[in-house]
Amino acid sequence: MSDDLHDRFVSWLLAGALGDPPRDAAIHASLCAECGRWIAAYDALRGIDPGRAPLPRSRGVPMPQRYGWRTAGRLAAATGSLVVIGGAATLGVTQLMHAGEDPAQGVLAATGTPGATPRPATGVGGEVTAGDTASPSVTATASPNSRSPEPTLRVTRLPVPPSSTPRSTPAHAVSTPTVKPATPTPTPTASASPSPTATASPTPSASASAS
Amino acid sequence: MVRAAFRELHGARLHGFALLVTLGDRPLASRLTAEALAAGTAHASELRHPERASAWLRARVLRGVKRARRSGSTREERRAVLTTLGVDAATFDILAGFTPVERAALVAGVIERLDPRDLELVLGTSATAIHRQTTAVRHLFLERRAATSTSEALAAPVLANRVADIAARALSRRPA
Numbered sequence: 254m255s256d257d258l259h260d261r262f263v264s265w266l267l268a269g270a271l272g273d274p275p276r277d278a279a280i281h282a283s284l285c286a287e288c289g290r291w292i293a294a295y296d297a298l299r300g301i302d303p304g305r306a307p308l309p310r311s312r313g314v315p316m317p318q319r320y321g322w323r324t325a326g327r328l329a330a331a332t333g334s335l336v337v338i339g340g341a342a343t344l345g346v347t348q349l350m351h352a353g354e355d356p357a358q359g360v361l362a363a364t365g366t367p368g369a370t371p372r373p374a375t376g377v378g379g380e381v382t383a384g385d386t387a388s389p390s391v392t393a394t395a396s397p398n399s400r401s402p403e404p405t406l407r408v409t410r411l412p413v414p415p416s417s418t419p420r421s422t423p424a425h426a427v428s429t430p431t432v433k434p435a436t437p438t439p440t441p442t443a444s445a446s447p448s449p450t451a452t453a454s455p456t457p458s459a460s461a462s463a464s
Numbered sequence: 465m466v467r468a469a470f471r472e473l474h475g476a477r478l479h480g481f482a483l484l485v486t487l488g489d490r491p492l493a494s495r496l497t498a499e500a501l502a503a504g505t506a507h508a509s510e511l512r513h514p515e516r517a518s519a520w521l522r523a524r525v526l527r528g529v530k531r532a533r534r535s536g537s538t539r540e541e542r543r544a545v546l547t548t549l550g551v552d553a554a555t556f557d558i559l560a561g562f563t564p565v566e567r568a569a570l571v572a573g574v575i576e577r578l579d580p581r582d583l584e585l586v587l588g589t590s591a592t593a594i595h596r597q598t599t600a601v602r603h604l605f606l607e608r609r610a611a612t613s614t615s616e617a618l619a620a621p622v623l624a625n626r627v628a629d630i631a632a633r634a635l636s637r638r639p640a
Binding site: 284308 | 471475479480481483484494497498501548549550551555570571575576603605606607609610612621622623624626627628630632634635
C-alpha cells in the first residue's frame with residue numbers, strides 16, 4: 254500500500270508536478286523520508302532562477318573569433334591583387350616617364366625647345382633653295398639690294414627642322430610649304446621673290462657702267 | 465534603441481541561461497550572451513514575439529557553447545557564480561555531470577518551461593525527441609539529487625510546503 258502511494262507520488266513528481274498530488278499520496282509523502290528527498294530535489298531544481306543573473310556587460314558587438322583558413326585566404330588574395338595592381342601601375346608610370354625623355358615627343362608635346370635641333374640645317378636649306386631656283390649672281394645681289402628681305406628670310410629659315418629628325422619632318426612639312434624647295438618643282442615661291450629685285454637692280458647699273 | 469530594448473527584455477534571463485549551460489563560466493557566458501543579443505538586434509524584425517525571440521537567443525547561445533572553449537575559471541569560481549542563481553553545491557555537482565545540451569534541456573524545458581515549439585528551436589530536435597529528452601533529463605536530475613543526502617536547507621521549499629498543506633487539509637478534513 255505504501256509502495257503504491259510512494260510510486261504514485263514519484264510518478265506525479267516526475268510528470269512535472271502539475272496540479273495537486275492525490276491526497277493520500279500527499280499524506281504519504283509528508284511522512285516518507287524518501288519522498289521528502291524527492292520533494293527536496295524538485296524544490297532544488299525549481300529554486301534555480303536564471304532571472305537572477307545580472308545583465309551582461311554592455312560591450313560593443315564582439316567580433317566572432319573565427320580567423321580560419323578562409324579568412325587567411327581572403328586576406329592573401331586581397332594582398333596579391335593589390336601587389337599586382339600596384340606593380341602594373343608602377344610599370345606604366347615608369348614607361349611613361351622614359352617615353353617623355355624622347356626629344357621628338359617633347360616637341361610634339363610643345364615642351365621641347367626647337368633650338369636644341371642642330372643648326373647646320375639652316376645653311377643647308379638655304380643653299381639648296383638658292384642653288385636650285387636662282388643663279389649665284391642673283392642670290393648675291395638679292396640679299397643686299399633687295400628692299401623686301403622678308404620673303405627670303407622665310408624661305409631660308411623655315412626648313413630647319415626636317416634635316417635633324419625624321420619624325421619632325423612631317424609636322425613641319427605640313428605647317429610650312431617651303432620645305433618643298435628640296436624638289437625642283439616648287440619654284441613659284443622662291444623664284445617670285447628674287448626675280449623682281451634681280452630684274453630691277455642690275456639693268457640700270459649695267460647701262461650706267463656702259464655709258 | 466532596439467538593442468537597448470532587446471537587452472532590457474532578454475539580457476538578464478539569457479545571461480542566466482548561458483551561465484547555467486556553461487556551468488558558471490562567466491566570461492564565456494557574457495560573451496555568448498552579448499553576441500546573441502547583438503545578432504538578435506540584427507534580426508529584430510523577425511523576432512517580434514518575445515517567446516520566439518527567447519528561444520532564438522537561447523538556441524544561438526547553445527550553438528556558441530558547443531563551439532567555444534571554456535575560459536580559465538576554476539570550479540570554485542563557477543560554483544560561486546551559480547550560487548547567485550540558486551544552485552546549491554549538490555545541484556552543481558549534478559549539473560556538472562550533464563552535457564551542455566542536457567543542461568539546456570533542463571533549464572529551458574523544466575525550469576523556464578518553454579513551449580515545445582520553442583524547445584525544438586533551442587535544442588534543434590523534433591517535438592517527440594524534445595518530450596523524451598526533457599522527461600529523461602528531469603528524471604535523471606531528480607533521481608540523482610534525491611539520492612544525495614544533503615544537509616543544506618532549501619531557500620524556498622515550495623513543493624514541500626504545498627504537499628504539507630495538502631496533507632494537513634486532508635487530515636483535518638477541511639474543505640479545499
